[in-house]
Amino acid sequence: MHRLLKRQLKRIYKSEDAFPAEMSEFVELVDNAYRQFDDAREMLDRSLRLSSQELMQRNSEMRVVFKTFPDSFVWINPQGTILDCKGGMDDVINLVSDALKGQKIFDLPMAGDPEIFGAAIKRAAESKEGTHLEYIALINDAQHNYEARFLPLVENILLVIFRNITERKRNEEVLIQSEKMLSVGGLAAGMAHEINNPLAAVLGNAQLMRKRLGDEMKKNRLVAKKCGIDLSGVVAYARERGLNQMLDAIIDSGRRAAAIVDNMLSFSRKSESEFAKLDLRKLLDKTVELARSGYDLKNNYDFKQIEVIREYEPNMPKVACEGSKLQQVFFNLLKNGAQAMAEYRSRPDVPDALSLFTLRLSHVGDMVRIEIEDNGPGMDDETRRRVFEPFFTTKGPGSGTGLGMSVSYFIITENHGGTMHVHSTPNRGTTFILELPVDGRPN
Amino acid sequence: MTSQPPVRVLIVDDEPFVVMSVMAILEDNDIAAEAVDSGEEALELVGSSEYDIVLVDLRLPSMQGDELIVRLHELRPNMKFAIHTGSTWFEPTDDLKKAGIKREHLLYKPVVDLVEIVRVVLDLAGRSGE
Numbered sequence A: 001m002h003r004l005l006k007r008q009l010k011r012i013y014k015s016e017d018a019f020p021a022e023m024s025e026f027v028e029l030v031d032n033a034y035r036q037f038d039d040a041r042e043m044l045d046r047s048l049r050l051s052s053q054e055l056m057q058r059n060s061e062m063r064v065v066f067k068t069f070p071d072s073f074v075w076i077n078p079q080g081t082i083l084d085c086k087g088g089m090d091d092v093i094n095l096v097s098d099a100l101k102g103q104k105i106f107d108l109p110m111a112g113d114p115e116i117f118g119a120a121i122k123r124a125a126e127s128k129e130g131t132h133l134e135y136i137a138l139i140n141d142a143q144h145n146y147e148a149r150f151l152p153l154v155e156n157i158l159l160v161i162f163r164n165i166t167e168r169k170r171n172e173e174v175l176i177q178s179e180k181m182l183s184v185g186g187l188a189a190g191m192a193h194e195i196n197n198p199l200a201a202v203l204g205n206a207q208l209m210r211k212r213l214g215d216e217m218k219k220n221r222l223v224a225k226k227c228g229i230d231l232s233g234v235v236a237y238a239r240e241r242g243l244n245q246m247l248d249a250i251i252d253s254g255r256r257a258a259a260i261v262d263n264m265l266s267f268s269r270k271s272e273s274e275f276a277k278l279d280l281r282k283l284l285d286k287t288v289e290l291a292r293s294g295y296d297l298k299n300n301y302d303f304k305q306i307e308v309i310r311e312y313e314p315n316m317p318k319v320a321c322e323g324s325k326l327q328q329v330f331f332n333l334l335k336n337g338a339q340a341m342a343e344y345r346s347r348p349d350v351p352d353a354l355s356l357f358t359l360r361l362s363h364v365g366d367m368v369r370i371e372i373e374d375n376g377p378g379m380d381d382e383t384r385r386r387v388f389e390p391f392f393t394t395k396g397p398g399s400g401t402g403l404g405m406s407v408s409y410f411i412i413t414e415n416h417g418g419t420m421h422v423h424s425t426p427n428r429g430t431t432f433i434l435e436l437p438v439d440g441r442p443n
Numbered sequence B: 001m002t003s004q005p006p007v008r009v010l011i012v013d014d015e016p017f018v019v020m021s022v023m024a025i026l027e028d029n030d031i032a033a034e035a036v037d038s039g040e041e042a043l044e045l046v047g048s049s050e051y052d053i054v055l056v057d058l059r060l061p062s063m064q065g066d067e068l069i070v071r072l073h074e075l076r077p078n079m080k081f082a083i084h085t086g087s088t089w090f091e092p093t094d095d096l097k098k099a100g101i102k103r104e105h106l107l108y109k110p111v112v113d114l115v116e117i118v119r120v121v122l123d124l125a126g127r128s129g130e
Helices: A003-013 A021-067 A114-126 A166-212 A218-227 A231-240 A243-267 A280-293 A323-345 A381-386 A404-415 B016-028 B039-048 B065-075 B094-098 B115-124
Strands: A072-076 A082-086 A131-139 A142-154 A157-164 A276-278 A307-312 A319-321 A356-364 A367-374 A419-425 A429-437 B008-012 B032-036 B053-056 B080-085 B106-108
Touching: A003 A021, A114 A131, A114 A142, A114 A157, A142 A166, A166 A243, A166 B016, A218 A231, A231 A243, A276 A280, A276 A323, A280 A307, A280 A323, A280 A356, A280 A367, A319 A323, A319 A429, A323 A356, A323 A367, A323 A404, A323 A429, A381 A419, A404 A419, B008 B016, B008 B039, B016 B032, B016 B115, B032 B039, B039 B053, B039 B065, B053 B065, B053 B115, B065 B080, B065 B094, B080 B115, B106 B115
Parallel strands: A307 A356, B008 B032, B008 B053, B053 B080, B080 B106
Antiparallel strands: A072 A082, A072 A157, A131 A142, A142 A157, A276 A319, A356 A367, A367 A429, A419 A429
8 A cells, every 4th residue: 555545544543454345445546646646746757857867978978068158248237237157268358257346347458449339239228139239458568459249138137248359350451451452552553554664755855965065975966066056055044944853853752653653563563573582580680781771861760769569489490482572561660660660759748768679580380470669659550550551651741652561461471471560569569470371472 | 885786676655655655765875766657568468578686575455475476486587586565464375485475585575675675675685795
């Protein structure tokens, strides 16, 4: 007999055997019912155990997957108080749940501007679909691009998902830059051809005029005599009236225009020089010497007063490259950096300090890495993004064409199959990072 | 003063102002120069007159400069050629190389010092001493 039935019978009849005889069928029915109930419950228990085992297994599988997400997850209430969080794999800072519970999410460095962030939370809390935000956060003095998604979950709980998109943004910029380069290249080639002929006409004829207004050529004397005039008179007149200077001006301007067209054509002209295996340490040092020894009246910086620190890795492999073109790139970067530092330190609000270049050479696998770092004014985000753009310049008009940096970019990426990036923080300096394949990839 | 006959140059270029200055600099250096503005005319002229050097622009109204050079070379195997082009870059084909075109015979417009044209012409004519 089922123990529960026994207990009931004892309670009513003082003993489990003392029930009236006519009840025995009924008692048996009740006993069966109890047993069946037990069986059913056991089956339910068993299936529940199986289900929960499966659930736990799935749960731990999900956890493993969850752990590998690059994104960071933060659960907050509509006021921005952190309820829970889970740091991402790919993240710049590690979120530790216990340390952050109870703090405000806008206080996290990766939230960027607290006001903008707070406004986004409000918007998300009020809508059903949530919202998202792209912004820049300053973490440990470096700028990072972030994308935050705000998802309302249940009443008073929102999920904020942070994604560091600095790499993605950089790739997008490279793509845009390449497209710009390509379009400039196409324009440049087409235009150059059209311009070269009229330029040749201007330069050629002006030169001839100059020569024919002088007294060096016998033919000039002969023709003058034939016209019945004294050549020396013509020469004196030309000089007095400034004709020679004007012609020189035309010739000089024509040459400048030709140089600009030629410079622009760097984008489309195929390289003819050979690649040679060169020691980049020597090349870089040679370029620094060149920059030091050069004296240019137009320069308002003195390269000799800039300290140069070298961090060259030992055992650097020789790199297949076009020495003169690479020198052009190094020289361009050093010149720009020197100018920037000199101008920066001449400002009254900037503390007196030594201008400094740090040059680094290293290699990883089949790439070498060249870093040229200065401690100048650095660049703001917009300048940094546009620095390789053709004709973009922060200097005033007359200080160059703004092509130097874009030509350098082209030399590194197109001629050498390498990469070129810039890192910069305002007031903390700028670092140009070039990477070149050791075995070269001539175009 | 040389007793050799002047070098004779034929200029093939359809840019009249460029032709003006090239002819003038050649004349000033006692080089005889004539000019035509198409490949067809050049072929005609070469058929009936003698030239030492032909200075060809690649872009011409109908027959292009590179084809012209090959055909002129067939006509007169001893004639020499130079190219004066507004193109930004030019890689001589094998046919052109067979006609004698080398890198140093390529002049890119604008030639910043016209004397360079004279030098190339005299070089080709084997008269670099002048």
